[in-house]
Amino acid sequence: MRAENSSGKAAARGRRGNGERGPLLLLLGLLFAVGCDRQTGAELELEAALEAGRQAISGMRFNEAVAHYERAFRVVQREDARWAEILYGYSLSLYYNESSTVRELRIAHDLMQAVASGAQEERLGHNAQLFLARQHMMAFAEEGGLGDWEQAKEGLLRLMQNDHARELHHEALLRLVELNRMRVDEMPNQDQAMRLLEYWLQQHPSNPLAGLMWQQLGQLRLYHSADKGGALDALMEAAVGHLDHRSGDAAGMLWTTAGLARDLGRHHEAVVLFELLISEYPFSGYRSQAESELEALRKGHGS
Amino acid sequence: MKRAAIAKLLGRAIAVLGLGLVFGYGIAVAVRNGLNSNGSEQLLRITHWQLEPGFREALQQAIDDYNAQAAIAGKAVRVEQTPLPLELYKQFLNVHLLAGTAPDIMQVGDFSLAQTHAANFLLPLDGPLGLPSAYDAGEDLVGTWRQHFNNDLIDGRLGTDGRTYRVPLAAGGTQRIFYNDGLLQIAKEVLYRSLELDVAPAWLQGLLADDPDSAPVAISRDSSGLRRWAASPAPPETFGQFVLVCEALQLYASLQRLEDLVPIAAHKQVVQALIPQFQASFIHPRASEFDFDSDGLATYLEFQAALDTGLLELSENRVRALFAMWRRLVEFFPPGFQGLERDHAMRRFLSGSALFLPAGSWDAAGILGTGEVLQPRSFRVGVMGPVVPGPNDRWGRLSPQLANETQIGGGLHFAVRKESPLADYAVDFLQYLTSTEANQTFINRSGWLPIVRGVQPHPVMQPFMPRRDGVHPGMMGGFFNRSGSETLNNLISAYVSGGLAYPIFSREYLATLRNPRLGLERAWYDQREAEMQRVSQLDRSMEAVRFLRTVGWEKEAAPADLQRQLLYESQRLAAGARTIQHWRLAGYDRAFPEF
Numbered sequence: 001m002r003a004e005n006s007s008g009k010a011a012a013r014g015r016r017g018n019g020e021r022g023p024l025l026l027l028l029g030l031l032f033a034v035g036c037d038r039q040t041g042a043e044l045e046l047e048a049a050l051e052a053g054r055q056a057i058s059g060m061r062f063n064e065a066v067a068h069y070e071r072a073f074r075v076v077q078r079e080d081a082r083w084a085e086i087l088y089g090y091s092l093s094l095y096y097n098e099s100s101t102v103r104e105l106r107i108a109h110d111l112m113q114a115v116a117s118g119a120q121e122e123r124l125g126h127n128a129q130l131f132l133a134r135q136h137m138m139a140f141a142e143e144g145g146l147g148d149w150e151q152a153k154e155g156l157l158r159l160m161q162n163d164h165a166r167e168l169h170h171e172a173l174l175r176l177v178e179l180n181r182m183r184v185d186e187m188p189n190q191d192q193a194m195r196l197l198e199y200w201l202q203q204h205p206s207n208p209l210a211g212l213m214w215q216q217l218g219q220l221r222l223y224h225s226a227d228k229g230g231a232l233d234a235l236m237e238a239a240v241g242h243l244d245h246r247s248g249d250a251a252g253m254l255w256t257t258a259g260l261a262r263d264l265g266r267h268h269e270a271v272v273l274f275e276l277l278i279s280e281y282p283f284s285g286y287r288s289q290a291e292s293e294l295e296a297l298r299k300g301h302g303s
Numbered sequence: 304m305k306r307a308a309i310a311k312l313l314g315r316a317i318a319v320l321g322l323g324l325v326f327g328y329g330i331a332v333a334v335r336n337g338l339n340s341n342g343s344e345q346l347l348r349i350t351h352w353q354l355e356p357g358f359r360e361a362l363q364q365a366i367d368d369y370n371a372q373a374a375i376a377g378k379a380v381r382v383e384q385t386p387l388p389l390e391l392y393k394q395f396l397n398v399h400l401l402a403g404t405a406p407d408i409m410q411v412g413d414f415s416l417a418q419t420h421a422a423n424f425l426l427p428l429d430g431p432l433g434l435p436s437a438y439d440a441g442e443d444l445v446g447t448w449r450q451h452f453n454n455d456l457i458d459g460r461l462g463t464d465g466r467t468y469r470v471p472l473a474a475g476g477t478q479r480i481f482y483n484d485g486l487l488q489i490a491k492e493v494l495y496r497s498l499e500l501d502v503a504p505a506w507l508q509g510l511l512a513d514d515p516d517s518a519p520v521a522i523s524r525d526s527s528g529l530r531r532w533a534a535s536p537a538p539p540e541t542f543g544q545f546v547l548v549c550e551a552l553q554l555y556a557s558l559q560r561l562e563d564l565v566p567i568a569a570h571k572q573v574v575q576a577l578i579p580q581f582q583a584s585f586i587h588p589r590a591s592e593f594d595f596d597s598d599g600l601a602t603y604l605e606f607q608a609a610l611d612t613g614l615l616e617l618s619e620n621r622v623r624a625l626f627a628m629w630r631r632l633v634e635f636f637p638p639g640f641q642g643l644e645r646d647h648a649m650r651r652f653l654s655g656s657a658l659f660l661p662a663g664s665w666d667a668a669g670i671l672g673t674g675e676v677l678q679p680r681s682f683r684v685g686v687m688g689p690v691v692p693g694p695n696d697r698w699g700r701l702s703p704q705l706a707n708e709t710q711i712g713g714g715l716h717f718a719v720r721k722e723s724p725l726a727d728y729a730v731d732f733l734q735y736l737t738s739t740e741a742n743q744t745f746i747n748r749s750g751w752l753p754i755v756r757g758v759q760p761h762p763v764m765q766p767f768m769p770r771r772d773g774v775h776p777g778m779m780g781g782f783f784n785r786s787g788s789e790t791l792n793n794l795i796s797a798y799v800s801g802g803l804a805y806p807i808f809s810r811e812y813l814a815t816l817r818n819p820r821l822g823l824e825r826a827w828y829d830q831r832e833a834e835m836q837r838v839s840q841l842d843r844s845m846e847a848v849r850f851l852r853t854v855g856w857e858k859e860a861a862p863a864d865l866q867r868q869l870l871y872e873s874q875r876l877a878a879g880a881r882t883i884q885h886w887r888l889a890g891y892d893r894a895f896p897e898f
Binding site: 061131134184213251252253255 | 422598600707710838844867879883888
């Protein structure tokens with residue numbers, strides 16, 4: 001629209017008082033207007049393609065998104081501010097389009113790599129680094145290649161050291177925990193996962209994910225360190241301090257923690273947890289058994 | 304003159320052609336819009352597969368009431384329902400979803416593109432669910448629309464992106480046993496008279512013993528309450544009493560030469576539908592030993608791993624008792640039940656040729672009659688729950704218990720088509736249907752169990768309300784599992800149907816369990832694969848949302864806490880590490896199976 005207005009003004013100036021040069025200026029003005037129209041058309045097409053691409057990704061229709069980004073590539077200039085978005089959107093769509101060929105997946109990887117290294121100071125660049133680290137994690141989970149594990153670790157550490165990527169630090173740290181947990185049989189990795197979890201919980205005590213992280217710390221202490229007391233402490237934090245009502249397994253977590261407290265002789269805590277289970281989840285399948293447990297604990301210990 | 308005539312003719316032809324084009328275009332537009340309009344009103348279409356008596360009438364009542372209200376409120380919309388048989392429904396829905404012509408509101412289940420590609424075809428309902436409903440009424444319905452539902456819609460998240468795409472109109476069903484009261488009283492009369500004899504008749508001698516543990520199948524002779532119960536009109540309260548009335552009925556049928564009369568009207572799905580209700584009976588006291596990951600559940604895999612590693616043995620008394628009880632139950636099924644469909648069993652029962660019918664609460668409206676759809680019948684129908692051996696019955700000393708039913712979740716899930724031009728009206732109609740008053744009327748007529756807070760079940764549905772007492776169903780572990788090995792399920796069916804001796808069955812069971820291709824290793828592998836697939840889907844959703852947020856599409860991306868929910872779920876699964884850790888905890892030292 002702005003381009004059309006400016007060309008109109010140029011034409012108007014030509015009409016106002018340039019005498020003989022009037023027709024020539026008019027012609028130049030027309031040529032300029034046609035050029036601008038072309039530019040405007042390209043911009044409009046780019047806007048439309050980007051809009052449609054976002055829409056398709058929003059609806060998880062990645063095959064459709066691929067076509068829209070291909071359309072965007074035809075009209076966009078490399079120096080356009082939206083270049084990184086197009087690279088990223090196209091790469092993402094190729095990755096998640098179920099009919100992508102191996103060749104297309106390689107292209108997707110290269111494009112994402114280009115965003116990661118070309119837009120290091122920008123959010124899309126940080127996202128791309130996290131995305132690539134995640135791809136290496138998934139490749140390790142599926143194929144078990146240690147090279148992928150190392151690359152994922154390196155990528156996550158690099159991201160965490162980047163002060164510009166602060167908004168992703170907490171997720172990168174969680175992924176690093178996950179990465180260590182994935183090497184189930186390696187004790188050093190499990191120890192490292194526990195240390196990282198403890199650090200994360202210190203840094204983000206009131207994060208909505210804290211409950212789950214306390215729970216995972218409890219499980220790691222229980223299974224890998226055989227530290228039942230430490231496990232119960234962590235699980236108590238999850239159950240009492242950070243109970244996530246929207247989680248589908250919150251009642252199960254309360255039941256398990258209460259059972260552990262009972263087995264460790266920490267009966268007061270067991271009573272609190274069974275009571276919490278009954279009051280917070282009256283429709284839970286554990287209710288009837290929790291009531292029996294509570295009765296037994298009260299009879300046995302007068303709490 | 305000639306030229307003028309030609310010109311005139313040409314002009315008329317052009318005019319006719321023009322009119323034709325306009326008319327054709329008009330028809331095309333009308334046909335297209337006709338899918339959703341009817342005169343000045345727009346037509347809102349709702350489709351479902353609930354063809355059992357009661358449901359359609361109940362929905363129609365709600366539709367009529369809504370249409371009347373809409374007319375008064377000046378809403379230019381009219382709702383119409385299109386019921387379809389389930390066999391047709393799946394294909395119908397898939398075709399119309401792809402063609403963009405699916406109804407505005409549709410029932411969705413765990414099938415079809417609506418489930419696998421919910422984000423493509425269905426409208427996310429998180430927005431309206433997070434706000435008060437337009438039809439907030441009643442003390443119980445305060446807060447958001449989501450809070451209208453008893454379970455806060457945890458199971459409404461169809462699809463894999465964490466968004467809510469469907470709402471339930473009712474609770475999921477429960478399984479019960481319908482009985483023909485006339486036949487029950489006849490069987491009890493036969494039993495009572497036999498018990499009154501000084502010397503028990505031959506048929507009864509084989510069932511009673513002084514020591515319940517040595518009784519071949521049923522009950523202790525000394526059971527003080529047995530005669531009292533036999534003299535009463537009450538249905539069986541224990542498994543022993545259940546067996547006795549079945550035996551008595553078989554005797555009656557034989558004496559009367561009623562060849563079609565059977566104790567239990569069973570069909571091919573009954574073994575797997577009825578029997579699991581009894582499977583917590585004996586093994587639950589040991590279930591916590593198999594909860595290897597201490598998550599409060601003894602899952603199918605954990606239970607089977609206990610059998611594989613010898614922590615639980617098929618020769619143990621509790622396990623043998625379970626199988627013996629199941630086998631006894633199946634003895635009362637009609638011959639050839641494996642080839643019978645559900646409708647056969649229903650017809651057999653309704654024609655008075657069976658004493659018991661195991662069925663679900665969704666069948667109650669048709670069998671018992673609710674509201675105005677009462678079915679006149681020549682006999683009274685009663686309802687009872689599954690029964691376990693009583694203290695004086697055989698196996699009664701194993702303290703059997705039933706599983707509770709507190710987690711039945713939602714049923715009758717409905718969703719809105721994403722591209723529907725009437726999406727706002729569709730949401731409005733669903734809010735109306737889940738308001739206290741309209742839902743109460745719907746529940747009364749349909750005979751389903753309520754899920755909306757403050758709505759009461761129809762009085763005849765009381766026996767179907769979920770059992771609150773009993774063991775957590777997740778502590779049942781269990782032998783039967785829909786997602787478990789088909790070969791193992793078939794082996795159990797073969798045993799309980801009398802096709803195998805127990806030693807052969809247990810040998811074959813363990814051999815199959817340890818077969819790498821068919822057994823447990825495959826099941827562990829499949830579970831991890833399913834988990835990995837879920838992780839990939841979560842990643843996909845997370846990355847899409849992250850991208851859209853980064854490029855400034857905050858509003859369109861997703862509900863505010865979706866990113867957190869997705870990360871939560873992803874962290875829980877830990878890219879498949881959870882299942883491998885679980886495998887270790889179950890006692891396996893070898894590498895996780897790969898195929």
